[in-house]
Amino acid sequence: MSTPSQESHVAIIGGGFSGILTAVNLVRLSRRPLRISLINHARPAGRGIAYGTRRPEHLLNVAARNMSAFPDWPDHFVRWLRTRSEYDSVPDHELREKFIPRMTYGDYLRGLIHHFLQSDGVGQAPVTFDLIEGEACDLEPTEAGLTVRLSDGRGLSVDRVVLATGNEPPMGLPGAEALSDHPGWVGNPWSDWERNLPESTGTIILLGTGLTTVDAIITLRALGWLGTMHAVSRHGWLPHAHFRGVDYAEFPPAGVDLASLGLEPLIELMEKHCQILREAGHNPAIIVDKMRPHTQRIWHEFSLEERHTFARDHAARWNVLRHRIAPEIHAQVAGSQITGQLRVHSAMIERVEAAGDRIRVCLDDGKELEGDLVINATGPQTRFTATRSGFLQNLLHRGLVSPDDMDMGI
Structure with missing residues (x-):
């Protein structure tokens, strides 16, 4: 492994949204010399399944104002849109609320590659970036770190690996x-x-x-x-459909820690406030929006039984309100x-x-x-151990990764 004064080598497996943003933020934020190798297969980097569509009728599911790649630059995407001829005369208040074609967002990601990953001097420390077109098929531990094996026989010695392999293909159906x-x-x-x-x-x-x-x-x-x-x-x-929300300050109730409630009391509390909103003529999905800052802690605090119960009985409804x-x-x-x-x-x-x-x-x-x-169109396979990725199966067999208790991820 490299020392703090040496160049560290990071491999990112996958060139979709997550892989590109990982690379871009490493370039932006790294305070030490760094080499990044992004290993991409099949689709052009930055154009994974979501943003690789060439159909102009496929729109983002989030308004432009909330689609910046950088939380510390919230207007980055909207300002980038101003460089496009089709948006340069759209009033700002309209542009911020527009749902932009997903292929245009793919152009945005490609622009990030050019600016941050293929230009010099944009980060705080010297960074070398390599875009490797190839398919990762295995990962081997070594005394010095790890070796990424590619399907064409090449090997890449690295210090760390980021898995950004994206969603699985749709689940199989009987017959x-x-x-x-x-x-x-x-x-x-x-x-x-x-x-x-x-x-x-x-x-x-x-x-x-x-x-x-x-x-x-x-x-x-x-x-x-x-x-x-x-x-x-x-x-x-x-x-x-997306909707204009209202300022509903009654949820979460003052003094209530949502993560400490447990599943059933939380569901009861949500249903109570959803009903209040319905009776007032408002969309109950407002409660889902109010939950967003708390969901990671809530999930972490759920028992395994509560997680299984949520996945079986409530996840479908939650996803409809959220997506x-x-x-x-x-x-x-x-x-x-x-x-x-x-x-x-x-x-x-x-x-x-x-x-x-x-x-x-x-x-x-x-x-x-x-x-x-x-x-x-049943959605991606969600059981991690049932992955059809030979690369991920090899990591499982080597014991380099293991499924979580829900078998939904690592």
């Missing part, structure tokens, strides 16, 4: 393996599936009702596709429901199977849906 070569099955919702759409009299089934499904609905509308869409999830809850979308996107999704083009089903998916040229989706309520195209 899906047999459909891998079926033209109507889309196992990866972030592929270019829109290039092979069925006729406008056809049917598309979206498995899931979260943010990825919303992306698909918006893309189908943008393309002018006129067929029928079905969306299926356990509760059938679609994301809510909001741009009002203009919400209006389009609602419009598809009103016209009958989009039909939402509340049911569990028992299995998927081929039905000739189509695919059949069997639900636990006895219903069967058939589609010309079925897209698995």
Whole structure:
């Protein structure tokens, strides 16, 4: 390992948002000589799944005013937008509230790479940055530190490693393996599936009702596709729209430490205040916003049993309230429901199977849906030990990482 006066070598595995921001902040804040090697695979650095979209209708889910990459420079993103011709004449109060295309945010991240990682003299200490195009496949401890093994046989000796590998692919579904070569099955919702759409009299089934499904609905509308869409999830809850909140000072109540309450008393307290807000004509999701500064401590204080109970009984509702979308996107999704083009089903998916040229989706309520195209938008795999990443599996086998008690991460 390096001494404080020597150059320390840090490898960052993953070139999406988290990897880029880790590298940028190391450059900004390091007070000692540093070498950074960012190992990126498949997509251009800074353009991971979220910000690598090339669809202009895919918008950020947060207003521009809250999308700065730097908490100590809260207007950094808005000021950067001013350098773009499409925003240079937008009034400031409007620009701050806009929901910007995600591909534009990808441009922003690419700009950070150029300014902070590929320019000299922007940090407090000498920093060398290398962008390595390759796939990390293993990590070997050595007497001097660690060696990152790449799939092409290269090895990189480093002092520390940051894992920024992003979300897992969607979870598997019963019967899906047999459909891998079926033209109507889309196992990866972030592929270019829109290039092979069925006729406008056809049917598309979206498995899931979260943010990825919303992306698909918006893309189908943008393309002018006129067929029928079905969306299926356990509760059938679609994301809510962002809204203007109110100053609700009654939550958390004065003198109440939310982290010390435990799960059930906390749920009761939240439901009580949600009801107060409903009766006053306000959106109860305000309570979720008021919870944000406390959620990490609350989760840390929960017992393992409480965490499992929350994940089983409350997480779906929490995520619907927390993961909001741009009002203009919400209006389009609602419009598809009103016209009958989009039909939402509340049911569990028992299995998927081929039905000739189509695919059949069997639900636990006895219903069967058939589609010309079925897209698995059920969300990323969340069990860490079930990861399909060979790199992460190797780290598990070596004992370099271990799953947490919930098997949701390290």
